[in-house]
Amino acid sequence: MNGPVSFPVRHLSLHNSFLLKYLALFGSTGSIGVNTLDVVRRQPDRFGIRYLAANNSVDLLAQQIAEFRPEAVAVNNREAAALLRSKNPGCEVLDGDAGLKELASRANYDIFVGALVGFAGLASTVEAVKQGKRVALANKETLVVAGELLSALAHRSGSDILPIDSEHSAIYQCLVGEPENSIMRIILTASGGPFRLTPTESFSGITPEAALRHPKWVMGRKITIDSATLMNKGLEVIEAKWLFHQPLEKIDVVVHPQSIIHSIVEFVDGSMKAQLGMPDMRLPIQYALAAPDRIAESYDRLDLLSCGPLEFAPPDLDKFPCLRLARESGMRGGLYPCILNASNEVAVHAFLEGRIKFTDIPEKIQWATDRAPLDAAAPFGCGSDEEIAAGLERIRQSDVETRVAVSRLIG
Ligand SMILES: NC(=O)c1ccc[n+]([C@@H]2O[C@H](COP(=O)([O-])OP(=O)(O)OC[C@H]3O[C@@H](n4cnc5c(N)ncnc54)[C@H](OP(=O)(O)O)[C@@H]3O)[C@@H](O)[C@H]2O)c1
Numbered sequence: 001m002n003g004p005v006s007f008p009v010r011h012l013s014l015h016n017s018f019l020l021k022y023l024a025l026f027g028s029t030g031s032i033g034v035n036t037l038d039v040v041r042r043q044p045d046r047f048g049i050r051y052l053a054a055n056n057s058v059d060l061l062a063q064q065i066a067e068f069r070p071e072a073v074a075v076n077n078r079e080a081a082a083l084l085r086s087k088n089p090g091c092e093v094l095d096g097d098a099g100l101k102e103l104a105s106r107a108n109y110d111i112f113v114g115a116l117v118g119f120a121g122l123a124s125t126v127e128a129v130k131q132g133k134r135v136a137l138a139n140k141e142t143l144v145v146a147g148e149l150l151s152a153l154a155h156r157s158g159s160d161i162l163p164i165d166s167e168h169s170a171i172y173q174c175l176v177g178e179p180e181n182s183i184m185r186i187i188l189t190a191s192g193g194p195f196r197l198t199p200t201e202s203f204s205g206i207t208p209e210a211a212l213r214h215p216k217w218v219m220g221r222k223i224t225i226d227s228a229t230l231m232n233k234g235l236e237v238i239e240a241k242w243l244f245h246q247p248l249e250k251i252d253v254v255v256h257p258q259s260i261i262h263s264i265v266e267f268v269d270g271s272m273k274a275q276l277g278m279p280d281m282r283l284p285i286q287y288a289l290a291a292p293d294r295i296a297e298s299y300d301r302l303d304l305l306s307c308g309p310l311e312f313a314p315p316d317l318d319k320f321p322c323l324r325l326a327r328e329s330g331m332r333g334g335l336y337p338c339i340l341n342a343s344n345e346v347a348v349h350a351f352l353e354g355r356i357k358f359t360d361i362p363e364k365i366q367w368a369t370d371r372a373p374l375d376a377a378a379p380f381g382c383g384s385d386e387e388i389a390a391g392l393e394r395i396r397q398s399d400v401e402t403r404v405a406v407s408r409l410i411g
Pocket residue numbers: 026027028029030031032033053054055056057058075076100114115116117118120138139140141164165166217218219220221222223281
């Protein structure tokens with residue numbers, strides 16, 4: 001759909017000009033948002049902030065406004081927005097879902113950074129893609145639930161969607177200059193999470209505190225739990241399908257506990273390319289903002305002589321059923337990935353609140369996908385604006401219905 005015949009970024013070399021590029025950073029108070037602001041802080045001649053958006057974190061937003069002087073911010077929670085207005089009378093503050101959507105649809109920024117978490121990121125990303133912006137996307141759930149429709153929209157508007165996820169950034173970097181038909185297989189690496197070596201019999205006793213201790217990455221709470229169940233890797237398999245226009249059969253997962261190789265592409269001639277680096281999200285963020293350029297930076301360097309032996313193993317789908325469930329939903333297509341995602345978001349939230357067990361997460365997802373409506377796998381029409389709008393509305397309704405049903409089930 002939106003697929004370039006070969007990968008580099010199709011038409012943008014952002015830094016051929018000396019013009020500052022302005023960001024609309026959605027999710028500025030989260031883990032990706034804060035890392036993105038550090039990239040901007042280090043590169044004041046290249047990047048500036050035009051808009052920020054978040055949900056609740058008023059104090060941090062106020063600090064970010066003071067440092068980066070955005071033209072406007074959007075805060076989803078209306079009470080938080082009112083509080084922020086009272087603290088920052090000089091800054092325009094929009095609120096609610098409509099406020100986020102409006103900010104994303106404004107014309108006077110260059111790069112949209114999608115760093116909201118979960119389904120909440122979809123509406124603003126759709127607006128940015130419609131505007132034809134470069135979209136640096138961390139919010140994988142958006143591509144999971146609506147990858148086909150977003151690809152169609154991007155194709156129409158000329159928007160480039162560049163991954164921030166480290167695995168997809170690695171694949172993107174491996175594909176630069178390679179013809180699309182030379183790809184044999186995409187191999188996503190997975191750290192295996194904190195319970196790689198934990199016996200399955202102990203899984204029902206896993207606490208939120210234990211699941212929040214990721215061995216390699218410091219991230220937001222939702223993605224950290226997704227990493228512990230391997231749902232994160234399942235979502236990434238579907239994300240890769242839409243970013244790189246490859247069938248799911250050509251996307252594999254291999255467990256690589258050292259997280260040094262961020263992912264691999266195997267080509268038709270048997271050659272493999274991998275991207276290696278320190279586990280630091282500022283690298284893929286910076287690449288998504290600047291690609292195809294590379295900006296000299298002083299982040300910690302990988303020392304090959306001290307990173308130890310690199311191990312690889314197949315994922316254990318019996319121990320981590322979420323990865324299997326995600327692949328199955330991806331294969332079915334239509335609304336299935338949306339139902340998978342919504343049930344996972346509700347179940348993860350309930351687990352973090354101590355209302356269900358770790359092992360209940362895949363059970364709730366299985367329950368939700370088993371009761372999907374008969375027409376759930378029906379493909380979306382992408383031929384016209386009306387069809388795309390109808391498809392997005394179908395997804396929105398399915399997300400709501402699934403959340404209600406799984407929340408009732410959990411009680
Ligand atoms: N963290 C990583 O290293 C990493 C790596 C790869 C991919 N990703 C992906 O990047 C996305 C963000 O992850 P994260 O770890 O940065 O999450 P996070 O730390 O939980 O941050 C989420 C951000 O989204 C905002 N937000 C959440 N719900 C919102 C809503 N309904 N309306 C408006 N803003 C909302 C939060 O605002 P408040 O602070 O005000 O609540 C916060 O700024 C996820 O999709 C994740 O899978 C993350």
